[in-house]
Amino acid sequence: MKGDKFFDETREQSLVKATIVEKYFGAWSQIITGAQKRYHQHAQKIGYVDLFAGPGRYKDGAISTPLRVLNTALQNEQLHDRLITIFNDKDENHVRTLSEAISDLEQIKLLKHAPQIWNEEVGDNIALQFEKMSVIPVLAFIDPWGYKGLSLRLVNAFLKDWGCDCLFFFNYARINAGLSNSKVRRHMEALFESHTQALIDRVTGLPPEEREALIVEGIANALKTYGHRYVLPFCFKNESGKRTTHHLIFVTKHFKGYEVMKEIMAKESSTDHQGVASFQYMPAAALSQGLLFELNRPLNSLKDLLLLDFSGQSLTMIDIYRQHSIDKPFLNKHYKTVLKEMEEEGLIKTSGRKSKRGFADNILCVFP
Template sequence: MVDQFFEEQAEQSQIKAEIVTKYFLVWSKVIIAAQKRYGRENRVAYIDLFAGPGRYRDGALSTPIMILQTALQEPDLCERLVAIFNDKDEANTESLQQAISELPGIEKLKHKPQVWTGEVGDHIVQTFASKTLIPSFLFVDPFGYKGLSLQLVNAVLKDWGCDCVFFFNYNRISMGLNNDSVIPHMQALFGATRAAALRERFNQTSLRPMEREAFIVDEMTQALREMGGEFVLPFRFRNPEGTRTTHHLFFVSKHFRGYDIMRGIMYDHSHKEQGVAKFEYNPADARWPSLFDLLRPLEDLEEMLLEDCAGETLPMKMLYESHSVGKPFVLKNYREVLCRMEQEGKVTMDRPCPPRKRGTLAPDVQITFPRR
């Protein structure tokens, strides 16, 4: 089955690789700019612990090669990137090493990419946990769930500038919660107490598939937040028919800026209704755009703002960063709704110096909401 997985790059795998590669590029520019400004460490790392081969058998590039190609176009990354790739399958690491060696310009990288062969287990977690890591972007994409754990994510996320994206195989995890043989894996993923509570909930309650999914994703989100990953963003993938969820891509960060950057990238790859992203890739949406319910239509944002911010005056930057977390609305949604609310006299906006042009929303514009 694993061999079949690498036969060709499915459309979903391509979307996943694009999301990861785009975030890595923007993330690295933000980190490098901060390093230059404050004289910090002059390296950044990309770590992929389930890297796979260099190419799929149809010739499509794998994520590691896309990452390196991106780095080779950026002089700062050529100087600073430390790339670490791992896979338990020696055939995959040999394929990846060969593909790396054939990349035009690979010699421009100051630090030669490292390719490891081995299982992802406690030794890797302990290695990361025992060191202060350079700013690192960790991508964890296991075939199932073995090797993925809260401890692994936290071992990287603990240090400055470190973010993580991991593949969350919802179907296998949903089945595994009531499977005695994989209890240790469920405990590693959710924590022992939370995994036991999840198991008990499923044994005592009859949940519909949509409720079951929402419950599991929410528990995963809460587990990540409790360990310090304040900003968590799941992105759903559905099967080709659009009838069921196959997996999620989870992004975890300690900083709003990373969260907002990734939200913008996921927004671009998501189906939208009335300008609001559903934060899912659904192949069926192109054929049947009304197949699934909306998460929150854009009209809801106005009422939410009037309720949540009643009687307050807030600068646009603070409002967006505090109010948008956990909601499907991006910055342009807020700008559109707030400018409309100003035109309708529902809020007032002020920017003493320099004078503000009506219809614009700079970060320092003060927005006053009426009392309710």
């Protein structure tokens, strides 16, 4: 089976993906537990759900995402009594080996709640379970080999409650082919819902770069129809670097989660330009490419963007950053650097308390 071959070795892409999930879980869990301590009315528990967990270890012995997340939790005393984990895989052999790998973890009994291991096929049944319950803050990871079982309904079931975020594997190569195959139309409709036919019409006959950009834009827009969501894709290429194989897509309702994940993905990017991370390893081919084009903008475009987008307005640095950085590759430090340069060049006027450390969050920027 192809799914079994996936675990034969720790491919570089798999390691990057696991690292992103592990790092975000560590940061997200600290943010959530900090909020729970301040607001005691919230349940003092957090959750991690992995619906395609695999066997726990690659065949070379390296640990995969479930064990990396558990190791992170074991190193944080605040999580010992709080964390509830669910690991699912429809393969009985994977379930057995994952159970053994978890049992072998040193100090696993420090966790008050033993990891739950399910043996179910992912589909509407699991989506329905999570739709019906009011869940604690959960980080969900949905990592199917192809696309079967992945749906907007499932993603939304995890995101509906406070503190919940989701990461999912978007198998671009398979989905790109599936959009042209009527036999798998129901799977495409599970992903794009009412947008499916319009997307098929738009991408038909387009060159590969534009087709990919529209498909990724399509899934992002479909996700956002469920509410105000921040969507951040991270692209993976094949070994030649010429073809996209898949994206890891992050979805959250909160800017803080978006900000943290953007920092993590930026550090895991293989290339950058002018200090701005690539996120996707691909050049943007046309302005019409929406989200993927915006995430490939160079830093030297930021001054012109700010002058255009905030013409005649007065905002603080932190408000500019929070409003403007969505769907763009720029981080907080980039806005501080560029706004300081714009002030020195006379492109904007500023007022507020200055700091020797840099451009402070509360400095008011007045745009012509």
